[in-house]
Amino acid sequence: MAGPARRSTGARRNAPRNQQRQRRVREGGDVIAVLARAVREVENAVKRGRVTPTVRAEFQAIALVLREERARVQADSTIGDTRRGEQLKRLDGIATILATTAVRESGLLALLADEAVASDAAKALKREMLAAAGIETAEEEPPPPVQAEAAPAAPERKVVPQSVISRQLANPFLAPDFSAARPTVARPRRLLNWELLTPLLNSFERAGGGAPACMALPFPSSQFTPAGSELMPHQGQLVAAAAQGHRTFLLADEPGLGKTAQSLLAAEAAQAFPLLVVVPNVVKTNWAREAARWTPHRPATVIQGNGETIDAFADIVVVNYEVLDRHVGWIGDFGFRGMVVDEAHFIKNKTSQRSQHVLELSERIRSRVPRPLLMALTGTPLINDIEDFRAIWQFLGWIDDEKPLGELMEALEEVGLTPADPGFYPAARKCVIDLGIVRRRKIDVAADIPARRIADLPVELDDKAGRSIRAAERELAARLVKRYESALAARESATVVEEIDHELVRKVAGWELKDTTTKATGENVFSMMRRIGQAKAGLAADYAAQLARSAGKVVFFAKHIDVMDTAEETLDKLGIRYSSIRGDQTPTARQKHIDAFVKDPEVAVAVCSLTAAGVGLNLQVASNIVLAELSWTDAEQTQAIDRSHRIGQTEPVTAWRIIAAQTLDSRIAELIDSKAGLAARALDGSDEEVQSSTDVQLEALVALLTDALSPAGAVSSR
Structure with a gap:
């Protein structure tokens, strides 16, 4: 040893x-x-x-x-x-x-x-x-410059959908014309040797309470609004600004003030098509729906996965952050004349891949198109501190990594001040705001919007759960069709019925509904809605988290415990604190969770049981509600919304109803709305009978069977 x-x-x-x-x-x-x-x-x-x-x-x-x-x-x-x-x-x-x-x-x-x-x-x-710690380290030296031929570039991950190739081949002589992009002319600058980005950012931190947060906007315009639709005045102001030539916007309106409609009509006013829209996964279906509403003459397409189903000839292309990486190549060469980034605070971390892709695409568009329309949409322009502005400003082309660019630099030069002058900061802040910062709160435009409104947010269930739900819906429809055909064959009359017998359809739906409550029948309308709720839970919670970051506290309602469980797991992963209000809690525990949501600023979401928290609670601290599952009656839905929309509420209340597109969920949403109108007339003194939840369930089965019996339904079922 x-x-x-x-x-x-x-x-x-x-x-x-x-x-x-x-x-x-x-x-x-x-x-x-x-x-x-x-x-x-x-x-x-x-x-x-x-x-x-x-x-x-x-x-x-x-x-x-x-x-x-x-x-x-x-x-x-x-x-x-x-x-x-x-x-x-x-x-x-x-x-x-x-x-x-x-x-x-x-x-x-x-x-x-x-x-x-x-x-x-x-x-x-x-x-x-x-x-x-007593350890000396050598000063790091900058790496030597790398010669272009020293190493081959890493292969870019590319996906080029067949539809894009078809578009290129359809007219190969009309490639995007990039020659008109405005060249950058270097000129001597008084502020050339000043460090300006930090003072610009500090100018927002130093702003007083009365400092403006919104650029001056013109009189509202309805010139580009399609027939049958109507813009609110604050929305029309931004569209008018685009019509007058403004081309960059940081649209930071609070949720519920219609940023999607403003963006689409601003693109119409600016003729910024084809238009690229980059969004979170949970809202991409809603963007396609809103495009059909506000720009109905502009075809829209949504990129799913590798893009096998997209229409490359569409005017509006919607892609979510999660799949952007595989499409950056062809998107950058497509010839887009405008780009909208929804929930733009997603790109605040410039080291992340999605931020780098968004900034790359923005730079390509700005280098190739004269004055493109660039819009960053967010209800939360600042997540933690003023540094979060950097990536958004860079996307809009206002700055690069080191200095202000273009119009911003020219505006700062015209101010005639330097960061050493006391008046520089308010003047610099105004220069940035005038470039296109638009910020309105619900309370500021309360006269424009209803005190209580319901906004549907369709989501695509395109995963394994979604495919399973659609298969189960087909199974339920097939059982109804078989029952209908058996009843038709059993008739004593020899009369051949060539069209759908609607009276028999209603009888079959009634038999199915009765059997559902008395014996096991396999998939039924109740189990289908529960499965849909489970599949939507994560998406609904993700949207609630976005709202919480954008507009403060959010109330999240669900009918089933497992849906609440999934929502709470999602919020945990996203780092969002929440209260849980359920029917199995003791009064003391329940009140503890309510107090935490109402009084603790760190608790952003109240995850509530629709039956346990739908009545008897005062949650007016929140003006945004997420309805993750549908009620069977409008009354139950209204009671939930009224937990926030009640005396003492100072802001308009928006209920975001999460709807699973192309499923039984969307049918039931329509039925609830139609029954709500009947109920309202009854309460106003009409002789119309107020409808019950059983009516909605019956009508849902009627609609399902009727669609299955129609020629289109028969083809799709095969």
């Missing part, structure tokens, strides 16, 4: 002095102590909601040092297994704090990725941490 020990000691004596000192310091645990202090500072800052650029840089620096220290401890053969285990355990504790902190703020998660690019600030803080 003495020999090896002496050799080990001799080896340490021969090691360079700085390596000896680093080993002594690290074995003493100083690096871990520095990391422990730093991670607690970051954790406390995130809990307080103060996630500044400095906090993000410190977070990334901790991750860098932690990763290197863990690798060093594992590879160090000079320490025993016990000592190594102790150090790894302490490092794991720091890693756990780092991960739980990142869950609170989704923007930090990307900084933990191995491929995340370390910022200069993070590198500097890393050196400071190591210095605090």
Whole structure:
């Protein structure tokens, strides 16, 4: 034992002095102590909601040092297994704090990725941490420039749908004309040597309470509104601005104020077609529906997966963030004259792939099209701090990574001030706002919108659950058809009925409904609606999270416990705090959850049982409601909405009804609405009988059977 020990000691004596000192310091645990202090500072800052650029840089620096220290401890053969285990355990504790902190703020998660690019600030803080632990580090040198021919470029992941190829082949002589794009002319600038981006961002932090948050807008225009539709005045103002030549907008209206309609009609006013629309997955079907309503003469197509079903000849192309990566290639060369990014706060992290793709497409469009229409839509322009503006401003072409561009730079030059002048900040802020920031709150335009309204949000169930639901619906329809045909064949009359016997259809639907309540019949209208609710739960919760980030507190209603469970799991993954109000709670527990939602600003969503929380609650702290499952009656739906729409509510209330497109869900939504009209007339003194939930269930089966018996339905069932 003495020999090896002496050799080990001799080896340490021969090691360079700085390596000896680093080993002594690290074995003493100083690096871990520095990391422990730093991670607690970051954790406390995130809990307080103060996630500044400095906090993000410190977070990334901790991750860098932690990763290197863990690798060093594992590879160090000079320490025993016990000592190594102790150090790894302490490092794991720091890693756990780092991960739980990142869950609170989704923007930090990307900084933990191995491929995340370390910022200069993070590198500097890393050196400071190591210095605090007594470890000297060499100053990092910039990497040498890479020659173009040094290494082949990584192959771009490309998908080119067949429809796009067909469009290109249809008229190969009319490729997009990019020659008219306005060239950039470099001119001497008074502010050329000033650092301007930080002062511009600071100008928003320094703004007083009375500072304007919206550009001056012209008198509303209804010139481009299709017949049968009507814009609200605040919507018409933005359309008028586009008609007068304005081409970039950060449209930051609160949810429920019709940003989709404004964007589509602004594109019409600007003749910005073909138009690219990048959206979250949960709203892409709604965009196609809204396009059919507001621009009915403009065909719209939605990219699903690899795009096998898209229509490349459409004027409006809708794509969700999740599949954008595989379509960037052909989209960039398509010749779009306008681009809308919905929920634009999704691109605030410029290191994320989706942000880079959006910025790349924006740059391609701006370089090839003279004055394209670019619109960033968000109810939450700032998630954590003013730095979140950077990616959105860059998408709009107002800035690049280093400086203001184009119109913004010209406007700042015309101000005649520098960041050293006291009046620079309010003047600079106005320059940015005048470029196209439009922000209206519900309370500001309350006279324009109804005090209570229901907005349907159709979603596509295009996964395995969606296919299963459609198959089950076909099974139910087939059983109804078989019953109808048996009843028709059993008639004593020899009269041949060539068309649908609607009286018999209603009888068959009635028999089915009666059997559903008395015996097992396989798939039925109740089990179908429950399955649809389960399939919608995650999408509905995701939309509730978006609303919570955009407009504050949200009430989420569901009928079934498993739907509530799925919604709460989704909110947990998204880092959204919620209260859960259910029928099986004690009065004390129930009140605790209600108080948390009403009084705690950190609790953003109340996940409520439609039956347990639909009556007797006061949730007017929220003006947005998500109805994840349909009621069987309009009255039950209205009672839920009235938890927020009640005396004391100062803002218009919007109920977002999540509808599964092309399923029984959409039929029942239409039936509920039609029955609501009958009920309203009855309450107003009409002799019309108020309808019950049984009527809706019966009419749903009638509609299902009638469609199955029609020629189109018979073909689709085969």
